[in-house]
Amino acid sequence: MQGTIRAKSEIITDVIIYIVMGLAGLITIYPFLNVLAISFNESMDTVKGGITVLPREFTLQNYITIFQYKTLLTGFQNSVLRTIIGTVVGVLSASMMAFVLSRREFQARKLFSPLFAMTMYFSGGMIPIYMLIKNLGLMSSFWVYIIPLILSVWNIFVVRSYIDGLPYALQESAKIDGANDFTIFWRVILPLCQPVLATIALFIAVQHWNSWFDTYLYNQQAAQFTTLQYELMKVLQSTQSGSNYRDASVQQNLAAVSPESIRMAITMVVTLPILVVYPFLQKYFVKGMTLGSVKS
């Protein structure tokens, strides 16, 4: 390619590198494919073992069974809802705060900016926050998924560094046209920030979709606010302790579908949204990662 003949040893190293990296890729993808195959495989047949990446006896029965679980459906609804609301709220508040902090002439900037930055270095800890949530009356409510996660200082700084890179003249000309600061934010800044907002939206959405500990901690008593991740967590824990995950609302024929198949099917349902959106959004993720790290 560069007009030079590559030495034999070069080619050998190339081959070794390709093999090592190919293996790494295989190890990464195999568990997903394995679980996918088992989730589509006939339950009785799975018990015999030996399923790798393709189902032996294809069936949809495992999925049909789990979609009869009421708690799972509730969990699915709540997870979708918290992801949508949480992302919209998170993106709007991070960009609004970033906009305010990017305005050099803002009087309170010197006061507010460190107030947010300082929180990166400490945390009240699990128990004081638990007590706070309790005292605010957020226990056993849907809002415990939204309100404590309204802002992330990290996201504020990512958006702010983006706004700082925009020409200030745009804001000034809007001002001359008589726009107030909110209009400038809404009409000028938000549309221009779209790439960075897409990035943080994805991070926030993934965070919401993946969290389970807040359900564990705050909504264990409120079955109507359960989330999908939490339900999966319960399924997995119940296997480890030997009991089976069951749903009282379903008359379950245990002989038809084994707990293992159920588990694999639920795992796939929980993972699928991420697998589906991931390839399209990869470039934003990577951009966000490098953006954030350059900042720090």
Added chain:
Amino acid sequence: MKSLPTVERPLNVNKSKANRFWDRMKQQKYLYFMSIPFVIWVFVFSYVPLWGWLMAFQNYKPAKGFFEQKWVGFDNFIQLFGDERFYLVLRNTLGMSIMGLIVSFTVPVIFALLLNEIRGQFFKRSIQTISYLPHFVSWVVVAGLVSKMLSTDGGGINDLLMWLNITDEPIQFMAKGSWFWGIVTMSDMWKETGWNSIIFLAAMAGIDPEQYEAATVDGAGRFRKMWNITLPGIRTTFMVLFILSIGHLISIGFEKQFLLGNPLVVDYSEVLDLYALKYGIQMSRFSYGTAIGIFNSVVSIILVFSANAIYKRITKESVI
């Protein structure tokens, strides 16, 4: 300032300064409207919990008001440092944390180095896409995958080991305490290696290609170039990340341990946060749990600042 007449002027200036202050405040009212709610939020959710630290010096009973609590001084801390379990938990925390630190600062670097050497763009892209994926999957799912792979009936690892005749009967990976740290470290490696390599790849992309060309002219081979150009090129990035991670040595989170652990391996899986969760919330000993949290925070802060101080001494630069 020297003569009398000028004494009056600063007063005027002050007055108009005050006026100007209010005028500007009025001008910026939208900025205030847009930020005050979030300032209140950050105050409530980040600063009010600090006030909760006082609980550690009380014998906190939820039924009573905050000021009616009994103050007990350092009793909770004395009890904490007197508990044998605490040292076990601390050992687990540090053990897994140091293993994680070593792995997460070697494997991703090697991964990035190798990825950087791949010429075929399609292959390179595919490997990248696959390797970043587990980062976005929750720990709940990963714990499920790991226990499936390690399971004794039909788990991929056991099947492979038996096929290779390394073992005759399946190994009970999840039931052996001595395996637990390794399992956590390997799971973490599986999940985060690709993602952690992004930043090193970005640093490698920033190295001036002329350096490589010059080295080629000088007759340097591939490994020479890696050693003498690529690795020094990512040194700053590496050091900064390393220092920041040292600050997190003691606060490694608890998700992995919570989800992968089981009663059989609890002596190896319990970490500080889980200990705090068990005593503080499940047993409702809020004061004791808070004391554990404070210990955690204080050690973290000390670690960050000392790591930074060492780094400063070496490089005359500060990370924080």
